[in-house]
Amino acid sequence: MKLTLHEVAKVVGAQNDLSDVEDVDLNQIEFDSRKISTGDFFLPLKGERNGHDFIDLAFQNGAVATLSEKAIEGHPYLLVENCLRAFQQLAAYYVERSRVDVIAVTGSNGKTTTKDMIAQLLSTTYHTYKTQGNYNNEIGMPYTILHMPDKTEKLVLEMGQDHLGDIKLLSEIAKPHIAVVTLVAEAHLEFFGSREKIAEGKMQITEGMTSDGILIVPDDPIINPYLPDNQTVIRFGLDEDIFVTELEESKDSLHFKTNFLEKAVDLPVTGKYNATNAMVAAYVAKLLMVPEETIYEAFKDLRLTKNRTEWKKAANGADILSDVYNANPTAMALILETFSAIPKNAGGKKIAVLADMKELGTASIALHESILDSLSVDNLDMLFFYGQDIKSLSDLARRRFPENTVFFFEKSDTKDDFDALSQAIVDNLSKDDQILLKGSHSMKLADIVTRLENLE
Incomplete structure (x- = not known):
């Protein structure tokens, strides 16, 4: 090679x-x-x-x-x-020369997790290589291709987009046989202007697909204008081609069935959205002839890229639900739904720390305010908000929640209350509490997670 x-x-x-x-x-x-x-x-x-x-x-x-x-x-x-264009040409040539079977994954949420799940299932049966970390752009994806081991049979590539045309370029380089779109949400709205344009960009994953390609997409009508005529299309969602049934969610695991697997799947992760990600991964594995029993066993030992949604322990014993890699309104609402549904620990509080969601453009304040319906006074005891555009959400929440349970800390060009936020969380976190942290990566909530894990 x-x-x-x-x-x-x-x-x-x-x-x-x-x-x-x-x-x-x-x-x-x-x-x-x-x-x-x-x-x-x-x-x-x-x-x-x-x-x-x-x-x-x-x-x-x-x-x-x-x-x-x-x-x-x-x-x-x-x-x-x-040089960059030459690099991309070389990657496209390498895919063709190696005759590797490419599975591409994109989406506003869940693409890294779904990529990890697909790769883990396929690696039970094939020599499989996947995108490492977040190498999912016009440099990182060609780098992944040119670094795959010589024996690779299945190559699982994550494709990200910041601007319209990014996915088209990556698809034309990789020429996927199977392509997955996990979700179309408001990520990078600042650069796209509308969710319709985001959908158009994501659906450009079909541009380089093989003639016998299989496209797996959600039951979201926003993508309908961009569905291809020359590839097989599989829809997922209620009453679609593939769907999740009998979902049981607990603090750190999921149990569910699908309409195409004979037995139930057990996952050592939380969040019902991960049941959908796992269902899609299992369907890809079935398409590529991975035995069902192998799929069940592989899921039990699931390993995901770090810094995605995961439970951690504070040094004082509190439970931390860390989801601090990125954020958009859909993702924030989903994780709040999951967190709110988890029963409280005896004698403990439920605390949510929410930070600005970046790159939402002129609709940013309104999109932050849309999270209000996901903030349940029955299931959340204390809220910390951090940023600038999220302030209006904190004001709305203050009207709904009891006095002295909602706190706002500013981050702007002239003021940064990060240290005060961090200290306030430490002061209010008890050993039986559960705390969720969610915000864009640039808001550095990961630093607070680290501090909570290492408190003396």
Whole structure:
């Protein structure tokens, strides 16, 4: 599976003469010169710093050749107009050459969890590789493709979008055989303007699909205008092609049935939305001939990417439901529904810490206010709000909840009450309490989770 220098030159359309340059095998392709080892190929990208400034360092670390957008002296290189585009062309070629079976996953919520679940189920039967961490953009996805092990049979790729056209590019590179859209919510609304445009962007996952492709999508009518005519479409949801039945939810597990598996599924995670994610993953596994008994057993040992929804323990014994990686109104409402439904510990309080949801554009304040219906005075005892756009929600909640149970801490260009928020949570958290933390990653609620876990 190793690529050679001259092979890569042909794929990317190198503009310089390589007739006097040895055609050597290339090991890994790296865009961080610090990760270069002997035999690697360097990719100098332009970001906050220009990777071309580190070409000499890459060769000092063992690189055998590099891409470059300008002529260089003293090192083997491939001259191209755009290094990132050449990188993407190479990834597309590698998918075709390897003949790997690609399963692509996108969605406003649940894409990482669903990707993890699909990969875990498929790895029981096939050599499977998946997107590592959040390498799901125009750089990270090609990097994943070019780093998959030689024996990979199933490649599970996560695809993210910040702007319209992002998913189209990734789909055309990966050429998925199976594509999954988990959910269309308000994520990145600032860049898209409407949920309809978000749906259009997500559904561009079909642009590069194989002619015999299978598309798995929710029963959301907003995607109907973008459904393809030339691929099989499977809908999930109540009364659709596949659906969840008899769902039983507890603090740290789920038990449910589907209409296509003979037995019930047990999952060691919470949140009824994860039952839907698992159902989709199981359906993909069934399509790819993973035995049912294998599916049940694999779910029991489920391992998910860190920093998604997970229960943790505070040092004083309190239960922490941490969901601090990202946030949008749909995701916040879903986790509040899950948290509110969990019975209280004897003698304990239910506390929710909610921070700003970013990239919601001009509708941000209204979308924050839409969370009010998810705040149940019967199931939540104390609320902490942190940010700027979330203030109006805190004002509305204060009218609904008893006095001295709702608190707002500001984060703006002129003021940041993070330390006061953190201390107030510590002061009010008892050993029998349950506390939920939810907000966009940039609000740094993960730092509060860490503090609670390590209190002296």
